[in-house]
Amino acid sequence: MxxxxxxxxxxxxxxxxxxxxxxxPDERLSWPRTxxxxxxxxxxxxxxxxxxxxxxxxxPSTTLLFSGVGTLLFLIIxxxxxxxxxxxxxxxxxxxxxxxxxxxxxxxxGGVVMAGAVLALIGLVVHWxxxxxxxxxxxxxxxxxxVALIGLNLAPTAKASFEQAPLTALVxxxxxxxxxxxFRGILGRLSILVGVLAGYLLAVLRGEVDFAxxxxxxxxxxxxxxxxxxxxxxxxxxxxxxxxLVAENIGHVKSVAAMTxxxxxxxxxxxxxxxxxxxxxxxxxGGSGTTTYAENIGVMAASRVYSTAAxxxxxxxxxxxxxFPKFGALIATVPAGVLGGAGVVLYxxxxxxxxxxxxxxxxxxxxxxxxxxxxxALVVGIANxxxxxxxxxxxxxxxxxxxxxxIFHGMSSIARARGSEHVxxxxxxxPEDRGSRPSKLG
Numbered sequence: 349m350x351x352x353x354x355x356x357x358x359x360x361x362x363x364x365x366x367x368x369x370x371x372x373p374d375e376r377l378s379w380p381r382t383x384x385x386x387x388x389x390x391x392x393x394x395x396x397x398x399x400x401x402x403x404x405x406x407x408p409s410t411t412l413l414f415s416g417v418g419t420l421l422f423l424i425i426x427x428x429x430x431x432x433x434x435x436x437x438x439x440x441x442x443x444x445x446x447x448x449x450x451x452x453x454x455x456x457x458g459g460v461v462m463a464g465a466v467l468a469l470i471g472l473v474v475h476w477x478x479x480x481x482x483x484x485x486x487x488x489x490x491x492x493x494x495v496a497l498i499g500l501n502l503a504p505t506a507k508a509s510f511e512q513a514p515l516t517a518l519v520x521x522x523x524x525x526x527x528x529x530x531f532r533g534i535l536g537r538l539s540i541l542v543g544v545l546a547g548y549l550l551a552v553l554r555g556e557v558d559f560a561x562x563x564x565x566x567x568x569x570x571x572x573x574x575x576x577x578x579x580x581x582x583x584x585x586x587x588x589x590x591x592x593l594v595a596e597n598i599g600h601v602k603s604v605a606a607m608t609x610x611x612x613x614x615x616x617x618x619x620x621x622x623x624x625x626x627x628x629x630x631x632x633x634g635g636s637g638t639t640t641y642a643e644n645i646g647v648m649a650a651s652r653v654y655s656t657a658a659x660x661x662x663x664x665x666x667x668x669x670x671x672f673p674k675f676g677a678l679i680a681t682v683p684a685g686v687l688g689g690a691g692v693v694l695y696x697x698x699x700x701x702x703x704x705x706x707x708x709x710x711x712x713x714x715x716x717x718x719x720x721x722x723x724x725a726l727v728v729g730i731a732n733x734x735x736x737x738x739x740x741x742x743x744x745x746x747x748x749x750x751x752x753x754x755i756f757h758g759m760s761s762i763a764r765a766r767g768s769e770h771v772x773x774x775x776x777x778x779p780e781d782r783g784s785r786p787s788k789l790g
Contacts, residue, residue, distance in 0.1 A: 475617025513685025
């Protein structure tokens with residue numbers, strides 16, 4: 349049990365968190381309180397995790413199952429040292445949609461599996477060689493540009509869904525914004541979930557929801573599964589997602605390390621491998637790719653409970669919920685207008701998270717290298733430039749990501765050789781040195 353990180357010690361009296369203290373990953377409160385906190389983690393991840401399959405057309409219950417199983421796998425591989433929930437990654441939405449247009453859902457799942465395999469391989473390299481090379485390859489200006497273009501590339505999709513039911517979509521947007529500022533604590537952090545519920549209620553009243561599938565679904569049973577198909581042409585769509593997942597996982601590990609006063613650098617590679625394997629597993633059965641969830645970091649920060657026991661509970665609850673087909677069918681009835689409203693907010697947030705990375709790391713846009721890197725990448729991503737070579741098709745996200753890496757490192761190398769422009773040195777590529785943490789894309 350110790351190798352699985354399940355040998356928790358009781359924190360204090362098991363009922364309260366003492367002033368100035370926190371429940372460490374290898375500690376727990378009493379089991380009733382631990383179960384309650386685990387359930388709170390499920391609520392925190394719920395809205396975002398279900399939005400991804402709804403927006404991509406994958407079965408929600410299948411995605412929920414693999415998010416729970418992936419979370420348990422993550423805890424095992426990291427030996428219980430990193431408290432984390434693996435929910436659906438928004439970074440997969442655009443490439444899945446594009447891959448479905450080319451090869452259908454099975455082809456998109458193949459891309460998810462390939463992305464997971466690359467992430468697991470990177471994790472293995474980081475485990476043996478350290479993560480320094482990642483920081484050099486992807487400084488903040490590059491990471492921010494990739495995150496921003498992934499979100500903004502989805503703007504036309506949000507508009508198309510919004511226009512199918514403008515009133516419902518508008519109510520969803522307004523509800524999300526109001527909940528964000530009206531409520532504190534966990535309810536405020538669940539603004540997207542509450543906004544979707546408000547929009548859904550209006551959609552029901554307006555007759556926009558079809559409950560036929562719910563009536564036909566069984567009460568108990570396994571979620572639907574689908575095998576992936578592999579096509580080389582989707583590789584360019586999914587490789588950029590890997591870079592985002594790397595940044596997210598490293599940011600999660602560093603955030604938890606800072607909050608728990610522990611050195612978690614030695615398990616960074618394990619975290620990457622775990623997320624990669626969880627994504628492979630999800631893609632192999634019909635679920636979306638996974639990532640560590642910022643929403644659950646917020647729950648930990650609010651409760652001061654970092655116990656991995658709560659995450660074992662959360663993963664178990666997610667698996668159990670996935671075994672109720674009527675529940676999954678009900679989630680799948682969310683209409684396009686609600687999804688369009690949520691997408692307007694969500695995709696915009698993803699785009700601005702990229703800007704947040706620039707701000708937190710004080711990226712100097714008076715430097716023409718940084719300015720060119722971000723500017724070209726955003727235009728390529730938002731306009732969705734497409735380049736077809738034989739059977740391979742590279743669209744805005746892939747081309748924009750390639751542009752950030754090529755422009756930044758190409759211009760930096762030339763400028764360094766010519767001495768014509770200031771180039772960021774290694775010390776400037778460490779966001780943690782300035783007391784900031786990489787942003788999360790849940």
